[in-house]
Amino acid sequence: MARELTGSRVPAAWALPIALAALAGLALLSVCVGRYALTPAQVLAALREGPGGGGTDATVAGIVWQIRLPRIGLAILVGAALAAAGAAFQQLFRNPLVAPDTLGVSAGAALGAVVAILAGAAFASVELAAFTGGLAAVVVVTLVSSRLRGYEPIVTLILTGVVVGGLLGAGISFVKLVADPYNQLPAITFWLMGSFAAATGRDLAAAAPPVALGLAVLAALAWRIDLLALPDDEARALGADTRVLRAAVIGAATLATAAGVAVSGIVGWVGLIVPHMARLIVGPGFARLLPLAAAMGAALMLAIDTAARALLSVELPPGILTAVLGTPLFLWLLARVRRDW
Amino acid sequence: MLDVNDLAFGFPGVPVGRDVTLRVERGATLAVLGGNGAGKTTLLRTLLGLLPALGGSVRVDGVAVARLRPAERARRFAYVPQQHVPPFPFTVEEAVVMGRAVHLSTFARPAEIDRRAARNALERLDIGSLAARRVTELSGGERQLVLIARALAQDAPILILDEPTASLDFGNRARVLAELDRLRRDGLAIVFSTHEPDHALAHADQALLLSGGTSLACDAAERALTADNVSRLYGVPVDLVDIGADRRTFVVRGARALR
Numbered sequence: 075m076a077r078e079l080t081g082s083r084v085p086a087a088w089a090l091p092i093a094l095a096a097l098a099g100l101a102l103l104s105v106c107v108g109r110y111a112l113t114p115a116q117v118l119a120a121l122r123e124g125p126g127g128g129g130t131d132a133t134v135a136g137i138v139w140q141i142r143l144p145r146i147g148l149a150i151l152v153g154a155a156l157a158a159a160g161a162a163f164q165q166l167f168r169n170p171l172v173a174p175d176t177l178g179v180s181a182g183a184a185l186g187a188v189v190a191i192l193a194g195a196a197f198a199s200v201e202l203a204a205f206t207g208g209l210a211a212v213v214v215v216t217l218v219s220s221r222l223r224g225y226e227p228i229v230t231l232i233l234t235g236v237v238v239g240g241l242l243g244a245g246i247s248f249v250k251l252v253a254d255p256y257n258q259l260p261a262i263t264f265w266l267m268g269s270f271a272a273a274t275g276r277d278l279a280a281a282a283p284p285v286a287l288g289l290a291v292l293a294a295l296a297w298r299i300d301l302l303a304l305p306d307d308e309a310r311a312l313g314a315d316t317r318v319l320r321a322a323v324i325g326a327a328t329l330a331t332a333a334g335v336a337v338s339g340i341v342g343w344v345g346l347i348v349p350h351m352a353r354l355i356v357g358p359g360f361a362r363l364l365p366l367a368a369a370m371g372a373a374l375m376l377a378i379d380t381a382a383r384a385l386l387s388v389e390l391p392p393g394i395l396t397a398v399l400g401t402p403l404f405l406w407l408l409a410r411v412r413r414d415w
Numbered sequence: 416m417l418d419v420n421d422l423a424f425g426f427p428g429v430p431v432g433r434d435v436t437l438r439v440e441r442g443a444t445l446a447v448l449g450g451n452g453a454g455k456t457t458l459l460r461t462l463l464g465l466l467p468a469l470g471g472s473v474r475v476d477g478v479a480v481a482r483l484r485p486a487e488r489a490r491r492f493a494y495v496p497q498q499h500v501p502p503f504p505f506t507v508e509e510a511v512v513m514g515r516a517v518h519l520s521t522f523a524r525p526a527e528i529d530r531r532a533a534r535n536a537l538e539r540l541d542i543g544s545l546a547a548r549r550v551t552e553l554s555g556g557e558r559q560l561v562l563i564a565r566a567l568a569q570d571a572p573i574l575i576l577d578e579p580t581a582s583l584d585f586g587n588r589a590r591v592l593a594e595l596d597r598l599r600r601d602g603l604a605i606v607f608s609t610h611e612p613d614h615a616l617a618h619a620d621q622a623l624l625l626s627g628g629t630s631l632a633c634d635a636a637e638r639a640l641t642a643d644n645v646s647r648l649y650g651v652p653v654d655l656v657d658i659g660a661d662r663r664t665f666v667v668r669g670a671r672a673l674r
Contacts, residue, residue: 165503170502170503223427294522295521296524297519298521300505300509300513301513301516304501305499307494307496308494308496310488310489311489311493312489312516312517312565312569313485313486313488313516313517314485314516315484315485316485353503357504357505357506359505359509361524
């Protein structure tokens with residue numbers, strides 16, 4: 075199956091431009107739709123006039139610049155970060171079933187966030203706590219697993235991530251148990267489901283640099299990352315310093331994921347499923363996989379967030395929509411590709 | 416070129432073998448034989464520096480392998496592991512180009528010269544037609560040939576192969592053994608493990624017989640591979656039979672003798 079799709083170079087070469095064009099179209103559509111519908115002409119005028127508003131219509135300028143653009147930017151940023159990190163982790167673990175949070179980054183970020191909410195922290199420090207918690211969880215997992223011997227390093231790493239994630243999950247449950255059920259618990263539940271509703275330009279400015287740095291490192295190492303798809307012995311025999319390379323990839327992918335999760339909360343599925351779709355189209359070579367996965371992840375996240383706020387009168391958390399869409403899509407992929415991921 | 420002195424090998428706390436001393440020069444081939452579980456793969460991994468030696472030393476041109484960084488090792492050794500089904504569907508050409516990693520800087524991507532080296536390696540093994548296929552779709556034997564091609568693309572002076580003919584059909588086996596002969600003539604130092612004493616006799620200068628965690632014999636192939644030694648190595652009575660044209664083959668004595 076995969077061969078039919080990837081056997082010729084033409085669709086592979088066109089995949090990235092098509093994904094980027096779709097992303098641009100989606101972004102324009104997303105600025106227009108919502109409770110206060112705008113025409114493309116209104117949007118373009120507001121974009122031309124800049125955030126100051128120039129004069130025509132302050133309401134339109136405010137909606138475009140203060141509300142919709144930050145939210146769109148954040149959805150694009152988080153979608154790209156999760157999909158790119160998912161592609162990197164799948165290659166690194168030689169396992170197409172892992173997601174960006176396999177090493178506990180989401181669980182760590184969630185625990186950081188809920189503890190901050192419990193402590194009554196301001197919104198900015200919730201994000202900072204989430205970011206710190208996500209990074210700390212992955213540092214703990216990698217340090218602990220490097221002390222353990224006896225299995226292949228990759229297997230040890232995944233197992234350590236799973237058990238540490240379980241422990242963090244228990245911590246989250248405990249915080250929910252002791253949280254104030256009228257104010258804090260809803261905030262915690264809302265955060266854990268993920269949302270772009272409260273996005274501001276400041277969120278975007280805070281999350282963009284770590285995401286960009288993470289993705290830049292992955293892009294720079296792209297061809298080497300293919301070597302990590304080989305068994306450890308083989309990659310080392312080919313001259314790769316797998317310990318250093320693995321640490322760099324884990325660091326870069328975790329940085330991007332943690333920054334995304336910190337501003338959006340937990341949005342599952344995108345990091346698992348988008349790398350599969352991208353791999354079906356361009357094959358597993360990371361140099362072509364990474365940009366396509368990032369573009370498709372951004373487009374999917376934006377489409378889902380736009381649908382979440384525009385389709386129903388009550389806004390749905392995007393995490394619920396990604397799960398509802400992601401499950402059948404993933405099963406369809408599984409049935410379609412057989413062993414040929 | 417490759418000097419192994421009094422080597423003890425295995426895993427930390429789990430010794431597998433000891434007292435292995437050998438020397439392979441440029442343009443020479445060493446065959447490693449031993450029953451299942453005798454430690455052939457573990458020995459090869461130790462030679463490659465992928466496992467630390469438990470005692471003794473492995474040196475390449477006088478330099479201890481343990482001291483070398485991965486890239487320095489990969490410039491000296493190319494490794495052909497036993498074939499396995501890879502998790503991702505790389506094309507054959509992509510898989511073989513990975514052999515060029517050691518010639519590329521950390522942030523570089525393979526250039527035309529690397530792709531040409533990969534295609535040459537495939538041509539050398541007569542599998543140029545596989546270049547665009549996906550490694551996940553190949554037969555075990557084809558994948559084995561691809562791994563050998565990757566090692567050739569790596570262009571290292573020492574070639575270490577773990578049962579390179581194990582999953583090959585009759586024709587491909589002959590093709591790979593002939594290629595090993597050719598590489599030896601080109602000046603490579605070659606170490607391969609095998610379950611076929613005949614292959615060792617016909618294609619290796621020296622043979623190491625591993626049994627019970629130590630070397631039963633390590634000598635010129637003719638001297639190490641006697642009917643007596645091979646019988647002891649595998650625990651079955653074996654005759655070395657002259658089949659004419661200056662060739663000999665090992666034959667297990669009649670089934671009755673096995674009882």
